[in-house]
Amino acid sequence: MKITSKLYTALIFIFLFAPILVLLVFSFNEAKSLSVFSGFSLKWYQELFHDENTLESVKNTLILAVAATVISTVMGTAAAVGIHKLKNRWYRMAVNTVTNIPMINPDIITGISMMLVFVFVGRLFGASTSLNFWTMLIAHVTFCLPYVIFQVLPKLQQMERDLTEAAMDLGCTPFRAFLKVTMPEILPGIITGAIMAFTLSLDDFVISYFTSGNDFQTLPIRIYGMTKKTVTPKMYALATIIFFVTLTLLLLNNFVESGEDKRWRELKKQRKIRLKRSEQS
Secondary structure, X not given: OHHHHHXXXXXXXXXXHHHHHHHHHXXXXXXXXXXXXXXXXXXXXXXXXXXXXXXXXXXXXXXXXXXXXHHXXXXXXXXXXXXXXOOOHHHHHHHHHHHHHHHXXXXXXXXXXXXXHHHHHHHHOOOOOOOOHHHHHHHHHHHHHHHHHHHHHHHHXXXXXHHXXXXXXXXXXXXXXXXXXXXXXXXXXXXXXXXXXXXXXXXXXXXXXXXXXXXXXXXXXXXXXXXXXXXXXXXXXXXHXXXXXXXXXXXXXXXXXXXXXXXXXXXXXXXXXHHHHHHHO
């Protein structure tokens, strides 16, 4: 039984990572062939970094991802604090359900509906073009926001409510109490939410495709346009770089979460020790 389970796990990993391995190998292929590896070379990486259109798309993607991450992280953290403070259980459930909609809604439905809204509003105000960088930014913030909220909410629920109240009793204003007490407790959730928001914004294609204008092209849209022509290893080199960037963010996210889990276990251990001491005394 153990051999079967190990074999099954190995097959799953091969199925998942074999395409990525092929992509990594052929990004260093000297020839243009996508089936025969003729020798190691950095030729396609050099061509990639001389492709001005692709580099412009990379710059646009990073600007959009950073802007969407900052805005969604700030708004998501504030929204999570507000949801956490709701007293009415049913009202909180309704807000959580509405927050879930961008996550469970198909991307193509979200993209088309937002495109129609932007076009309608643009024509209403007589704009010459309805879709541009700002429409993409609004769309990216919309689908990144729930991920930040649901990363911060559990940290708020784990936190003791008395800490903030105690800080305010000692003279802190609500905002200062949030910065001094609440923020350090929920910071791992904020970082995890920000990483998720950045990753989602970085590789989004469907929603970006429907909400982008002619003057602003992101990297996924650029890659989609390149696939309509002859596929070259230059795309493999580009995908390899994206893969390692995403892998780095994933490792950072796991590092933050493991550190938070360790800290939480230590706090629980200290509370048990204090509880035993109080019972003995």
